[in-house]
Amino acid sequence: MFDHLPRASLATLPTPLEAADRPHNAGPAxxxxRDDLTGLGGGGNKARKLEFLCGEAVAEDAKSLVTVGAAQxxxxxxxxxxxxxxxxxxHLILSGDAPVADDALTGNQLLSKMFGAQMHYTGAAESHWGELEIAREALTDELAAQGMRPSSIPIGGSTVTGALGYAVAFVELIEQCATAGFVPRAVVFTSSSGGTHAGLLAGRAAMIADGRLDRDSAPDIVAIGVAKGVNLGYPDIAGLADSVLEVMQVDAVIDGDDVEVDARWLGEDYGARTDAATAAIDWAARSGGWLMDPTYSGKGLSGLLGQVAEGRWNRDDHVVFIHTGGWPALFA
Known part of the structure; x- marks a missing residue:
């Protein structure tokens, strides 16, 4: 399903699957x-997407990469x-204002500078993704005019090409679960720009189509939405997943009912702290030495723990949380 696609070798795969303590006595296993351990530049889920995005860029003889995101x-x-x-x-298009000096850089910005990236600050708020994308398109045009042959990547790398990384990840995960002796009842993860979600749905549909998973026992794909757009249904996750399946050359389509986004854990906005995320971060640190951040993985885990407390799953179920990374932001 993937061998015909250009791909750069960037991630350390497969990432481990680790057992955690039951968060509730009556709750699931x-x-x-551990997709925080993908290796590249401090780890995280984006390494999987970048394997295909950068593979495509290299195949097209790009000389530069342009992308966009929040300050951290x-x-x-x-x-x-x-x-x-x-x-x-x-070249990185970032929200917020430039620091007064390079020695004021912290967290992900400090690491990006160490990797040699050029950072372009827009002054935009973290949640103003449209403004950031306009700036990305403008810089892409400028670099193209200079002969830099830019490969321009939207926020989160959430294109059809980027989402392929999580179709691969789903197959990897199910094979690990089989080795451990179970089929997960649900796969839970954090979602903001939708690429991870679409990739997981595509991987699930592909494994059902080729008979490696039974439709009735295949795990639920449960997104915890941490951005207003994905919570309101943007982008079209089912449509994006269908496009991924087309690129994979798999004859399957996504049922819209399979797209689940729990929007209750966002708080006031993207990047805004919540008490539930803080509690989840503390639980992860004290339960398994896992580091999670308050913008992304911490909110995702808070949603999973919240659903456990509500009794969604029982003691016989196995639930997998995909730790998508984000720990360098803790040092900001």
């Missing part, structure tokens, strides 16, 4: 899929690392 964007940090690995110039 919980497993953590994990995706931007990992794109910077991918560029350093592949010898491509990297």
């Amino acid at each position: 919980l497993w953590i899929k 964007s994990n995706h931007c940090r990992m794109t910077a690392a991918a560029g350093s690995r592949l010898g491509l110039e990297v």
